[in-house]
Amino acid sequence: MNSDFLIIGGGVAGLSTAQRLLQQGASVTILERGAIGQEASWAGGGILSPLCPWNYPNEVTRLTTRGAGLFSAWTEELHTVTGINPEYEQSGMLVLPPFDAQTAVHWCAAHNAYSVHQVHAADYSPHIQGDALYLPEVAQVRNPRLLRALRQHVESLGGRIIEQCTVSDIVVENGQVQSLTTSRGKLNAQGYIVTAGAWSKEVLGQHALRLDIKPMRGQMLLFKFDVSPLRHIVLQDDLYLIPRRDGYLLVGSTLEDVGFDHRTTSEVRDMLWQRAQKILPSLRDMPLVQHWAGLRPASPHNIPTIGRHPQLDNLYLNSGHFRYGVTMAPASAEILLNEITGAQQCLDVTPYQAGWGS
Ligand SMILES: Cc1cc2nc3c(=O)[nH]c(=O)nc-3n(C[C@H](O)[C@H](O)[C@H](O)COP(=O)(O)OP(=O)(O)OC[C@H]3O[C@@H](n4cnc5c(N)ncnc54)[C@H](O)[C@@H]3O)c2cc1C
Numbered sequence: 001m002n003s004d005f006l007i008i009g010g011g012v013a014g015l016s017t018a019q020r021l022l023q024q025g026a027s028v029t030i031l032e033r034g035a036i037g038q039e040a041s042w043a044g045g046g047i048l049s050p051l052c053p054w055n056y057p058n059e060v061t062r063l064t065t066r067g068a069g070l071f072s073a074w075t076e077e078l079h080t081v082t083g084i085n086p087e088y089e090q091s092g093m094l095v096l097p098p099f100d101a102q103t104a105v106h107w108c109a110a111h112n113a114y115s116v117h118q119v120h121a122a123d124y125s126p127h128i129q130g131d132a133l134y135l136p137e138v139a140q141v142r143n144p145r146l147l148r149a150l151r152q153h154v155e156s157l158g159g160r161i162i163e164q165c166t167v168s169d170i171v172v173e174n175g176q177v178q179s180l181t182t183s184r185g186k187l188n189a190q191g192y193i194v195t196a197g198a199w200s201k202e203v204l205g206q207h208a209l210r211l212d213i214k215p216m217r218g219q220m221l222l223f224k225f226d227v228s229p230l231r232h233i234v235l236q237d238d239l240y241l242i243p244r245r246d247g248y249l250l251v252g253s254t255l256e257d258v259g260f261d262h263r264t265t266s267e268v269r270d271m272l273w274q275r276a277q278k279i280l281p282s283l284r285d286m287p288l289v290q291h292w293a294g295l296r297p298a299s300p301h302n303i304p305t306i307g308r309h310p311q312l313d314n315l316y317l318n319s320g321h322f323r324y325g326v327t328m329a330p331a332s333a334e335i336l337l338n339e340i341t342g343a344q345q346c347l348d349v350t351p352y353q354a355g356w357g358s
Contacts, residue, residue, distance in 0.1 A: 006031060006180060006189040008167045008203055009196035011041035012143075012326055013318050015150040016333040017195055022157035024337065029160040029189070031167055031182060033199075037147030040197050040325065043220060043294020045242050045252050046146070048088075048139040048327045050302075051235055052095065053114060054107035059303045059351040064324050065113040066347060067331035068139060074330050075141060075149075081156065084149035086141050087245060093138035094124055096236040096279065097131060104133055113137060125230055127280055138233060140242060143326060167196075167203055170315070177315045191340070193316045198260070198295040200319035207312060210357025211305060213320045216298035217256040219268045221276070222290040223249045229282060239275050248289075251276040257298075264293045298322045305355030306335050316340065320355060 005021055007014045010032035018028045030036070048068045050056045056064075075088035095104075101118055108116040114137050121132040155161065162184060169181035170192070179188040196203040198215035230243040242250040251272050269291050277283045299305070299320030309315040318336045321328045335352065338345050 004028065004189045005191040005193055006187060007193045007195055008180070009033075009194065009199070009319075010036040010151075010161065010163070011039055011195065011197050012037070012147065012150070012329045013041075013197065013321065013332065014193075014195035015147065015154055016329040017193055017318050017336055018154045018159050019150060019157065020333045020337040021340075022154060022159050024341065027158065028154075029162060029187075030154070031165045031180070031187070032161065032163045033166040035163050036151050036161060037144070040294045040296050041147055042143055043218065043292055044143050044326050045220065045240065045250050046141040046143045046326055047093070047233055047240065047242060048141060049093070049135070049137075050324055050327075051238065051240065052099070052104070053111070054104050057301055057303070060301070060324065061111065062347055063304070063331050063352070064327045065111070066334075067324075067328045069113065070330040070334070071139060071141065071327075075146065078146070078149040078153055082149045082152040084145055084152060086146035086149050088139060088141050089245070090137065090139040091232050091243070092134060092136040093233040093235055094119075094121055094128070095133040095135065096121065096128070096234065098237070099133055101133060108135075124232055125234070127229055127282070128234065134232070140233060141326065142244065146326070170203070170205060170207055172207070172312060175312060177312055191314045191316065193318060193336070195318050197297040197319060197325075200297060200317065204317070207309065207315065209310070211317075211320075211355055212357075213297050213299050213305075213355075214257075215260050215295035216322070217258050217261060217293050217295055218253040219256075219264055219272065219291065219293045220250055220252040221269065221272050221288060223251070223283060223286045224289050225249060225286070229280060234279060236275075236279060239272070239279075241276060241280060249283075251283075260295065262293050262295065264291050296322050297325065299355060303351055303355065304328065304332060306332050306352040307339050307349065310356050
């Protein structure tokens with residue numbers, strides 16, 4: 001492949017797309033408005049699964065399952081070539097009540113990627129009482145490390161990264177994108193790929209057609225223990241606790257429809273902390289290390305749009321991954337690459353082209 005691409009947005013979607021294209025021999029430049037990997041992709045928890053997979057449509061779980069299945073080899077390769085360990089770990093997930101055990105058991109029996117066990121939580125974590133569901137296959141990754149490794153690999157493959165470069169217009173002539181207007185001047189290439197997360201619709205402007213991607217804020221808390229009090233991810237309703245190897249513990253999150261507003265709030269901080277204490281009482285005495293917010297690229301039913309623009313044949317989108325963009329990243333990049341090269345797809349991609357609405 002000797003075509004060249006401009007990728008708009010340097011989060012996990014842009015970096016993983018760039019990596020796959022570079023590995024096929026394309027030349028690639030990523031244009032990033034701020035610094036690489038500082039938005040939703042940095043802010044996320046790194047759980048490599050939908051929170052309760054049985055609550056999601058097949059279009060979501062097919063892509064998360066494919067993505068999660070690629071993660072072990074992907075992160076191992078990144079670790080080997082960059083020396084940065086993204087800390088992929090199959091740590092398993094405990095789901096605390098309320099849950100519908102029957103639905104979970106039936107769903108997991110029908111979907112090979114997961115098994116589910118009805119357990120006593122105390123057998124898995126001495127701090128937690130009562131019944132639980134245990135999903136041993138659920139894995140996690142450390143987002144900032146994954147992003148650093150991806151950036152380094154993209155650059156070592158010859159990819160160019162231009163930070164502090166805002167794309168303000170997509171210039172079209174004769175059914176093709178001719179150039180991008182950016183804060184660094186006019187730039188052009190043979191192909192253009194929008195991976196601008198929550199900002200993708202704004203970047204596409206009049207070319208967004210009926211695309212429905214909008215920001216959805218999520219806030220997270222970070223604590224540090226000397227020794228992690230949990231061995232597994234713990235989920236209750238939509239609250240999760242994610243233990244890292246070195247004693248850090250993340251608590252998240254919220255779904256707040258507040259537009260492009262990154263601010264954190266004391267109400268959410270207190271709410272997350274109090275709910276987390278009910279699961280893990282020792283959190284009451286722990287100092288809060290950090291509190292942040294990120295803007296997810298929200299899309300209807302959590303189904304991203306991946307593929308060629310219906311009217312502009314050198315424009316592509318890989319965005320709208322909402323709550324599971326880290327999990328979906330390697331599979332989404334694979335799908336987009338297959339579309340660009342005309343290779344056979346690994347799964348039915350029709351649902352990921354419906355977002356354009358035409
Ligand atoms: C609190 C929280 C928890 C989450 N937890 C998980 C989880 O456990 N598991 C999981 O799989 N997913 C999780 N997610 C979701 C996941 O993080 C996102 O779906 C994913 O990171 C989206 O990646 P992206 O590359 O599309 O977007 P982003 O990471 O937001 O990247 C988009 C980039 O585009 C750039 N950009 C925007 N406009 C322009 C422009 N005009 N010109 C140039 N550049 C531009 C931005 O600066 C940004 O760097 C979570 C998200 C949040 C916020």
